[in-house]
Amino acid sequence: MRNEPKVAPPPQPSPASQEREQIPRVRDVARNVAAPLSRKAGEGEGGGLGAFRYALIAFTLIGAALRLCAAQGDLWLDEIWTLNLLERAHSFGDVFIGLHHDNNHVANSAWLYLIGPNAPVPLMRLAAIVFGTLAIPAAAAASRRYCDAAGLIAAFVFATSYFFVHYGSEARGYAGMTLAVLLAYGVVDAILVEGASWRRLLALAAAICFGTFSHLTMIEASGALALTALLRFRSSTLGRAVAIGAVVGLASLPALACFAYGALAPDFQVGAMVPLSPAIFAEGVAGMARATLGFPRSVDDFVLLGAAGLLALGLLAVLPAERRVFPAIAVFGLPLLHVAAGLPSQQYPRFHSTAAIGLALLAAEGCAALWRAGAWRRVAAAVLLLAFAVSDAAQLADFYRDGRGHYADAVTIMAERNEASYAVDFARGETKAVVAYYAHRLGVVATMVSPAEWCATPPAFLLVVDLPDSQAEHAERRSAGPQDCRSAFLLRGYFPASGLSGFAWTLYEREEITRSAR
Template sequence: MRDIRTQAETGARLEDRRVWIAVAALTVAGFLLRLACAHGDLWLDEIWSVNHIRNLANAGAILWRLPSTNNHILNSLWLWIIGSKAPVVLIRLESIIVGTLTVPVAALLCGRSGPVAAITGAALAAGATIFVQYGSEARGYAGLLLMIFVAAEALECFLEKPSTAARFGFAGAVALGALFHLTMLPAAATLTAATLLRSKFRGRSFAEVLVNGLDPALMGIIGAAPALALLAASILNTHRIETGALTPFSVTALGQSLTSLYAATLGLPFDLPLPFALLLCLGLTGLAVLLLAPERLVLPLATLLLPAAFAALTRAPNVQYPRFYLIAVLGLVLLVSDVTQKFWRQRCWAALFGLGGFLLVGNAIHLEKLFVFGRGNIRPLVARMEHDGATTFGTNMPLETWVSLHFYDPRGALTLVQSRDWCARPPNWYVLTDRPGEKLPDAFGPGGCAGPYRLATVVERAPLSGLGYALYHAPHPPR
């Protein structure tokens, strides 16, 4: 009997060792993928982040004198340390590192369902488009994703056995996540709500659920305090707050945002018509619901449904940005990991390898575009425009295009002509920003006095982040 038990324990340890060797290999692969995709020019949001820290006297100004929604504090501190003139890979190195750390954390979290689930979670964190793209650009989203997974793991430990380590692990993850990006706060609220639902699902009374729920809720509030205090200090010190443009709520935009999260995580096409994309995402989620045990569905479905429902009920602005709903990525990774574990246990080899192949091929196609196009390379555009010396340009997005082009125009040879002046001073070039596939009409602008312009070149970009450009030139530029 003792020999049988010893053999079982040895087999379990061997399986454990093999799993973590696989996770280590996937972690290295995830690092190399992020490194490979970190080349290419910075894009608008990264440029704004670099510009913010250029003239700061000290790092403290980032903490309490920079009240901007574009100030992802831990990312800004990294940029201040290395300087605005650092090589682009070094500028993005912090995101590469913290993004890579998500791989073993995802394996630990998903591995509660079994070894295949652990490897699946690690593989998705290593190579899914959303992890690689946000893990290779100088923004706070890679750190946010890491802390979402750490917070979820801390709450798993809390559900198994409430402890001081689990409580403070959750609070620490919320604190660091919010310093990477403030959308950690709604993510933490979603995780707390899911923990309450899971406690109720396990048969505890309503009173017990409320009492047990006070722990993570209180620790979440404690974790949120540093980021909120620094934001308040910045506003009080400068008497202002900088936000980007606020786009009114739209059901269509929210639907596109959520389907983009599915595409970037599971490797689905990005350009499907919205009704078809929604049906496909609902169908895949429904299939997971049919396959998995109800208790395993509470957390994933909470992350997918609660933030979207809250945005719809409050008619939140800027729902068109998938990066504001990264908590849903956690839910997708958990669902896929649990499904692959079930296929493995039931020896459904065709389904297992079919799912794995689909995830691999779809994400490989997306990552190939990221590797080739980056986030929209600006320097070739500037070089083309400045080929014959100083010149002028107009654009459909004056502020965004000027900031992007000026960053890569050290000679200051480009002059922006505002639309009101196009009739009196027709620009030599026209930059159609963020709509590179759209055809420029022969006449446009105030009174239709601009044009015709001929297409000179198109700068493409990968999905999720970045800007694409279509560059047009006047047939006979004014002298």
Template sequence: MLAAMGPRGELDRRFPVLLSAIVVFGLALRIASAQGSLWLDEAWSATLAHDTGTPLGVFLKINHDNNHHLNSLWLQLVGLAAPPVLARALSIASGTVAIWIAGRIGSRRGTVVGLTTAWLFAVSPILVTMGSEARGYAPMLLALLAAVLLVDRWLAGEIPPPRRGLAWCFALGALSQLTMIFGVCAVVGWAFFAIWQRAGWKDAIRDSLRLFGPALLALAGVLGLIAGAALASENGFTVGRYDPFTLAAYLRGIGDMAGYTVGIPRHDVWLPILAAILVLLAPRFGVSRLAFHRLAIIGFPLTIAILHAGNVSFARYYLLTSAALLILIGEATGLGLAAGHWKRWTAGAALAALTAASLIQDGVLIANQRGDPGAAVRAMSAHSPGGATLRLDRETGLAVIRVAAEHQRYPLTIVDADCPPARFVFVDRFEGQSFPATIPLCGRLYRPIASAHARGLSGTDWTLYELQP
């Protein structure tokens, strides 16, 4: 592989071109994955942003965990009827730039490491998923990676303390998605332990406070704004769905996270265990940023388990761990490829396997489009071109079908009463829940005419029923 690229000096000169090609490929994957209509969480984000009316309302009125502020501002700007790709453009752009930042982080250990790391970020199914849906995880990840790059350069003595840059990273990351707090803990802890190793704990405390003081104040300001708006509202802060901690949910969450990071979508716990073992063996591979990896890949998930946090079954909850794992794997395989002999062959085989597995899962996402609720509207349009009445099985489907109809400019009237019977009934379900074979309403019978089952980390399972003559 490396031999085909030419001598090391030539590879270094071609690095910007090769990195740009990887970034373009990652962009293409994300655009291809962003074609279907918005799924449940995206649709509710778009509806909340639209209904609040003003940018100020995004900060003061939507006191909901599904309000990822920068993403909500974007959705409000483009409007409820925006095409899906436009609604997801902020995440697509953020996820694409994150590939370039990851390449820059990796290239600090060599050109091959930079290209390998960028490639893993480009194809990783969890990052393709988060980078192609209208939520705040991709912008948050971009801010986190920028902070990692700044701290890495500062620890190497290349730049003065990047206080202002880190303040922007922490603030914009938290305004994108509050899981940025986990990333802040890992980045600050990494810098603290790195200084401690060099100069002792007193210097570590002093220098860490000097470096991160403005950034932590900026983060506190964002959290204060969110908390203040919630306290000033009548209903306080609302959580759309809260599942208490269970061991089974926790193991599923970290299993999905690890699996979709490397393209092996399994709920088994053995993948997170292998990731932890990889961290422990990292010094043998010559991997750097050891404190960051230990905190992000081992410390963070263990802390979540100890604290018994809620909603732990969602893989996106652990995006910090995914990013750290990809940086670690990118560095280990890149160093192996550059080393030559049996290490090159081993690293090349590992990279090829990860690439094949990841692209297969990316292909599933592209084909499935998270269940694409827009297909339900297309089915109604085919059966009733001039518009239709629709009854919802439950409230969770309201935003999904409303946004899909707005995208397609289809005149749809949603009714609450059983009688007179609506032309169609839309039923949405969470994973594992079943659909009725038929629906009796108002003395009439509805039969299914279209359905979809979401595959991957995100999506809406649904079935559309039509009134029978």
């Protein structure tokens, strides 16, 4: 037999070397485990990226359809007001510095200037529809940074909430501002968590600048975002918080400069202001909560404020600390700031738009947190979301039925007279502007009769003006005018309005004119 060479057995590793070799293996295992977990965090808990994307597309399409339906119907006072202001613009630059009025929402005015005053109404509202629809994926992206469930619920809330459907279909600046706040909120969170790249800082600046040109209410939203960054900072992120504050301040300057230029002009005008009172404040904030999450209209404003506040506190309690900051500032801090500053006209829900955005984000992320907690908390989340959906659907149904008003129909009846004279019992200046707009489009003359002129030239028509959804009395016959020359009027038509904008009109014609026509 041949002598086979002896092969030495492989050296046995020492315990220390075995430990060193195991470290890379542990790291490999950790990476292999972390990779699918990170994908799961990015793609969805229990679902893939495709499922999230399809659901988001569905919610976005639903939101777009709801806004397109809401964009039908007559222009109301504030939209007409913008068109009247644009008559003063001799160039595109005047949209930015030449319309010296606080009702000039620059981005919206620029759109109306470009398409012209005779464009179809849905086209006038198209910019709001686009911005309002884009707010849906923007909300999903911002809340998805918490978890996928929050992103999809945010898309659902912003798609179907009556508040955002209404202002996402109206030719004003609130839809653009809402989109800007949501984009900026997502970017601020990304900067705080992942770092302040130039791309993120530029995106934040663009969102802030666009939002401020859309509506100056963006100023308070921008302040809330800067304060959010400050309150969320850690020693390692202080520079990021400072960068966010600097970008927010600088990006707000162009729109503020344009506004300041107009405000310093001697012909600068401000709309009617109502002094602050507890009832006025409760009406505005409670109205915002109703329209955002569908709280019942029948509930007293102060009672609803308490209930909405308790709900918000409960949802804040289930969220991680970093997700509480902006919603808490928006929902609680900003309304209290309005009170401290004594701001007027707080009865309008739209003046609390930032609070509405914060409340919707809080509802989405709070319900997602309840769902993630499991057990009975999932039932609570489902009940809340179902209640929001049903109540918002009821408000949308009322709005689709009655719209922002039916002014053209009323003026068409008035146009039966060659020179339609009319009197108004409420909001005389506002009603005169609306009647003049539709009379001009119909090619007729409509003249408002003041109380002092009544006896000499009694009006042919009487317009009784009510707020939307008011329980107006539609008497078949009524008398009006000064005591020494009162006139009897017969009902010609009721023209309702519902929701956050417009007026309900009841039109009467003087009795002797009606009889002579017969």
